[in-house]
Amino acid sequence: MNMRHLEIFLRVIEQGGFTKAALAMRLTQPTLSAAVRQLEESLETQLLNRLGREVVPTTAGRLLCGYARRIFALRQEALSELQALQAGEQGQLLLGGSTIPGTYILPQLVAGFSRDFPQIKVNLRLAATETIVSALREQLLELALVGGAVDDRRFDVIPCFGDELVVIVPLGHPWAGYENISEKELADVPMLLRERGSASRRAFELRLTEHGVDIPAERLIAEVGGNEALKQGVLAGLGVAVISKLAVVGEVNRRELVALPFAAGPLRRSFYLIQVKGFKLSVAAERFKALVLSRF
Amino acid sequence: MNMRHLEIFLRVIEQGGFTKAALAMRLTQPTLSAAVRQLEESLETQLLNRLGREVVPTTAGRLLCGYARRIFALRQEALSELQALQAGEQGQLLLGGSTIPGTYILPQLVAGFSRDFPQIKVNLRLAATETIVSALREQLLELALVGGAVDDRRFDVIPCFGDELVVIVPLGHPWAGYENISEKELADVPMLLRERGSASRRAFELRLTEHGVDIPAERLIAEVGGNEALKQGVLAGLGVAVISKLAVVGEVNRRELVALPFAAGPLRRSFYLIQVKGFKLSVAAERFKALVLSRF
DNA sequence: GCATATTCATCGATAAAACCTATAGCTAAT
DNA sequence: ATTAGCTATAGGTTTTATCGATGAATATGC
Structure with a gap:
């Protein structure tokens, strides 16, 4: 039949x-x-x-x-x-983001996308880069913007947007009036760092190694599992920290924190738009990808 | 696709x-x-x-x-x-019958069929032969047992069962003790007949013609549109009538009516099992047909 | 890191099917 | 009885489905 x-x-x-x-x-x-x-x-x-x-x-x-x-x-x-x-008249966009891009970049992009395509439901999931990568493989997500580099041939990785890492100190700190901070100076003050494996920590440590600087273990006050907690620690006067500039725009504007660039030049790090290689994106995801790249 | x-x-x-x-x-x-x-x-x-x-x-x-x-x-x-x-595990049997076979033959057959195949719903429709024939053509019925001959090549007609026409008189009637009635005698008494077009009337008139008898119009008291009404008329003493023996079995047994055969030999007429030629019967109908023919 | 195994895509050949033209056979209407 | 209209059948052609062999890409094992 x-x-x-x-x-x-x-x-x-x-x-x-x-x-x-x-x-x-x-x-x-x-x-x-x-x-x-x-x-x-x-x-x-x-x-x-x-x-x-x-x-x-x-x-x-x-x-x-x-x-x-x-x-x-x-x-x-x-x-x-x-x-x-196929015509993109309906559908769901399953989007992922690691903390920084997911918090400070994607929401604006999603807002613009939803204005252009109100019939497409957007689902934005925030998690650590590794978690996002797993979710992509399991088809729980189609597309993601993450802060960590993904070294896996099974993924298409497009560097996209980016950020600068800055040193933050509380308003009354001796460095508060400085123009910038040399890498060496950081070895001598109490510091708060993100946890190992964090993309920003990796980028920061790479920079220190390039300048032959090593932070002694006793200067490492705490390893903090999130950017908010890191800011709170610095505001409480526990020490200084290195963080995405994007994450402290508000505090800097409100003069609660002071952000200092590195003396050897701005420490930039890129974000990455990633998808599973060979995976056909839905029309919705394809459109979002185009939007991201055009805004970039 | x-x-x-x-x-x-x-x-x-x-x-x-x-x-x-x-x-x-x-x-x-x-x-x-x-x-x-x-x-x-x-x-x-x-x-x-x-x-x-x-x-x-x-x-x-x-x-x-x-x-x-x-x-x-x-x-x-x-x-x-x-x-x-196909297996006959379910289905509906759309059955038709003209008055006499539908009233005195089919109910017993249907009862036996329903006992054998309780899962098949039987729908028995009673109407004049012509109506039944139309319903067959319109697929409202699959199979029917009718009293009238169907002279239409578009139908398969199987003579099947049959009946004898008898003269009925009320119990006190002068003919009540007779063995039989000659065709000639019928021309001289008040008579009740079924309507023109009725199969039994046609059969009766054919017999009279064969014996050169003609019923004068003044002897025809009434044309009656149903066998029950015919019996009631005779019971009321309006006259004598010719009717299917099957239709008066009860009254004869209860000694309300007397049934007399024709002197020239029993006036038999056949019933006919009919179906539209070329029409595939459902399994249910096929089985019913087999049952009818086996009982015959 | 390199050979091996696994898996999907492609190509050419063949078996199967879908489809067409011509025609026979049947029914219904003139 | 003849004709018109319809379906079934037969035989041949085109299209499709399938197979076997092979190539390319990817994961696995040493």
């Missing part, structure tokens, strides 16, 4: 004859005769009563007719939905 | 790969590759993400997958129902 046979069968019933149906389908009558015969043979049931003048379905034929109509309705519905999906 | 393509597509998703699905379907892997490619081309949408290790559906693929499953569920349901119909 294939679609073609069912379609021919339906048309013969609707048109009330093989010849009429053949005309309507732009086929010849023997083709329809053969198709219906094959259908009847495969079901081992007579489906149509061929009377001289008219062709009417048997009981079995009427039963099958109802099912065939439902099957074609489903097929039509599937085709319509696929087309709508 | 045909069933084969959908089936292959589903199996590839279920098995998680082309090769595995090919093995499960006893086909080769290139066949499945080609089928899915064609499906994708016809829909102008990528349905599967081919990663090195695994094959997973895209958003569009998941959407189609759901529809495909529903389509196959419908197909399966249709096949099951057709099989059940």
